[in-house]
Amino acid sequence: MSKRAAGSTACLVGIGETRYAKWGGITDTSEYQLAVDAIVAAVADAGLSMDDVDGLASFADDRNEATFAAADLGLPELRYASMSWLPGGGGSCAAVANAAMAVETGACEVVVVYRSLCQGQFHRFGQGPGGRPPRGPSQGPARVPGIRKARTLLDAHLAFTMPFGMFSPPIAYAMVLQRHMHRFGTTPEQMGQVAVTTRAHAARNPRAVMGSRPMTMDDYLQSRFVSEPFRLFDCCLETDGACAVVVTTHERALDLRQVPVALLGSAQGTPRGFGHGQYANVGMPDDDYTSAGARTVADRLWARTGLGPQDIDVAEIYDHFTGLVLLSLEDFGFCGRGEGGPFALSGALNWPDGAMPINTHGGSLSEAYIHGLNHVVEGVRQIRGDSTCQVEGAETCLVTSAAGVPTSALVLGRR
Amino acid sequence: MNMRWFPDEMPVPGVNAETNGWWEAAARHRLVVQRCTACDQTRHPPGPICPRCRSTASQWSDLPGTGSVFTYTVVRQAFIPSLADHLPYIVIAVELDQGGGARMVSNLIDIDPFDVSIGMRVDVVWEDMGPQLAVPRFRPATGAASGSATGSTTGSATGTDAKGAHA
Numbered sequence: 001m002s003k004r005a006a007g008s009t010a011c012l013v014g015i016g017e018t019r020y021a022k023w024g025g026i027t028d029t030s031e032y033q034l035a036v037d038a039i040v041a042a043v044a045d046a047g048l049s050m051d052d053v054d055g056l057a058s059f060a061d062d063r064n065e066a067t068f069a070a071a072d073l074g075l076p077e078l079r080y081a082s083m084s085w086l087p088g089g090g091g092s093c094a095a096v097a098n099a100a101m102a103v104e105t106g107a108c109e110v111v112v113v114y115r116s117l118c119q120g121q122f123h124r125f126g127q128g129p130g131g132r133p134p135r136g137p138s139q140g141p142a143r144v145p146g147i148r149k150a151r152t153l154l155d156a157h158l159a160f161t162m163p164f165g166m167f168s169p170p171i172a173y174a175m176v177l178q179r180h181m182h183r184f185g186t187t188p189e190q191m192g193q194v195a196v197t198t199r200a201h202a203a204r205n206p207r208a209v210m211g212s213r214p215m216t217m218d219d220y221l222q223s224r225f226v227s228e229p230f231r232l233f234d235c236c237l238e239t240d241g242a243c244a245v246v247v248t249t250h251e252r253a254l255d256l257r258q259v260p261v262a263l264l265g266s267a268q269g270t271p272r273g274f275g276h277g278q279y280a281n282v283g284m285p286d287d288d289y290t291s292a293g294a295r296t297v298a299d300r301l302w303a304r305t306g307l308g309p310q311d312i313d314v315a316e317i318y319d320h321f322t323g324l325v326l327l328s329l330e331d332f333g334f335c336g337r338g339e340g341g342p343f344a345l346s347g348a349l350n351w352p353d354g355a356m357p358i359n360t361h362g363g364s365l366s367e368a369y370i371h372g373l374n375h376v377v378e379g380v381r382q383i384r385g386d387s388t389c390q391v392e393g394a395e396t397c398l399v400t401s402a403a404g405v406p407t408s409a410l411v412l413g414r415r
Numbered sequence: 416m417n418m419r420w421f422p423d424e425m426p427v428p429g430v431n432a433e434t435n436g437w438w439e440a441a442a443r444h445r446l447v448v449q450r451c452t453a454c455d456q457t458r459h460p461p462g463p464i465c466p467r468c469r470s471t472a473s474q475w476s477d478l479p480g481t482g483s484v485f486t487y488t489v490v491r492q493a494f495i496p497s498l499a500d501h502l503p504y505i506v507i508a509v510e511l512d513q514g515g516g517a518r519m520v521s522n523l524i525d526i527d528p529f530d531v532s533i534g535m536r537v538d539v540v541w542e543d544m545g546p547q548l549a550v551p552r553f554r555p556a557t558g559a560a561s562g563s564a565t566g567s568t569t570g571s572a573t574g575t576d577a578k579g580a581h582a
Binding site: 171179280 | 427429430434491495498506507517518522533544546548
């Protein structure tokens, strides 16, 4: 177990979720209120008091700043606050990992990682100026074509995508899957299997927004194209909701209400030259372009934990798009390069009988789109034995963050 | 005559110190790529330093405006309302001839979506969107056979320079 000792010693001891609803479905509660509600629920689940919390962590340009939350929640002292630089859903696992590093170094003792996302109250995440407008007064006048000063580095990079109508993630990642199909023969049915499988898992989950909407392969194939080869059902939901996870030290975890879920290891980052990922970079090497961008993260994760894909009992794979799930499965070594499609179609991803059941809560495709922090919550449930699609005796769970952007991953388990 | 393919409401590019020169060249219908003066490495989008040799010296290198389709998508949803009349449209990543492996996002126009394929040869065409803004789109190359190194599985951002290969 010497390799294991090089991993993390932190534990996930509490989880909290608000209700999840379709886009615009939550209008009586602000996004910030939902964040606070999720934090309160997670701390209660852990058997802790808010007076025990001294750290807050998030990701993805969170609008709900930790400094305000710390004051509003009445934390006795804020000793740690961080937000991952990894963009969008790439930072969900990194936020947990950063919290773990904070408690392991003694910077603080109890960190709540949170994410609230009410797209009905704001623009859809990751979408350019053409995004579905928020509910409320209409936007300003149309712009006169010309040149303007970039607001951020990302803005200057997206100047090389937006004027070409590459407005949003489904368009950018459709191009990745088109290339993957060209190289490896990946098919629509193989992508569709991810949608059908996770919808079946959602049917058992009372929290899942699409839990009462069964989907067959025919339903999938008949859904309209958004950006070929992506159909509507290749794309994740747009939802409202929030969730949170409490991270503390192993020692502290032993005294708490829940059986502690160990963070066996984590990794985050990008390969050389990956930049912001395929969303803003089409110039990277072909092997990276047709990947999740997670190969270096996977290599480090397996090295740090002393584990490999064969040791994982259940996986919660970030699923903003069906096709990128296939690429993540390849990057983390569950199947060979280019074999993600046949692996999915073989039934390997299906609970309970598949070789590697994934997204047992329904994922972003069928439970809710909380930027993957709900995948961490589900990972905790699996190790506790509380999932609605429980993998019997699950002792290890891989959780991944968004493919196609700088990303991160965790292995949860028992210590 | 100024040909138009996309509506006025297309997003306006935001420009910074590193990218301004590229858009200035585009306004004059020059398709350029940033090339490291020290080691000849190209990079796109433009940046402040060469990722290979870390030289900060660079120049704008004119390209012939030809290339091949690395990948593409046929967009069938209008993400801005005024695009509803322009559906479907095609977004491509094009590998630029003499670009040292550089690729850029653009559009393929004047083609049936059914006829698009990876590796097909394309030529630049300019769309003037405003007084200081011209955007390079691509159309199928006239008289050129399709298929190129882009269609192989070994393409790389740092791969061999395509100079002369399609001259």
